[in-house]
Amino acid sequence: MTGSAGGPAGHRLLGPVEIRELARRLELRPTKSRGQNFLHDANTVRRIVRLADLDHDDV
Secondary structure, eight states, X not given: OBOTTSSBTTOOOOOHHHHHHHHXXXXXOOOGGXXXXXXXXXXXXXXXXXXXXXXXXXX
């Protein structure tokens, strides 16, 4: 079973608007120049995991 972002049921990534709102409420000001980026695309997450070629010894 998968959630709305294609991940395990009950788990989904925050979207860009939700990330900005959360940062605003927490008074955080992340900047890309400091490498503070947020991953919000489930397909990108899946690709990173696939290309990492992890196995049970890695986790």
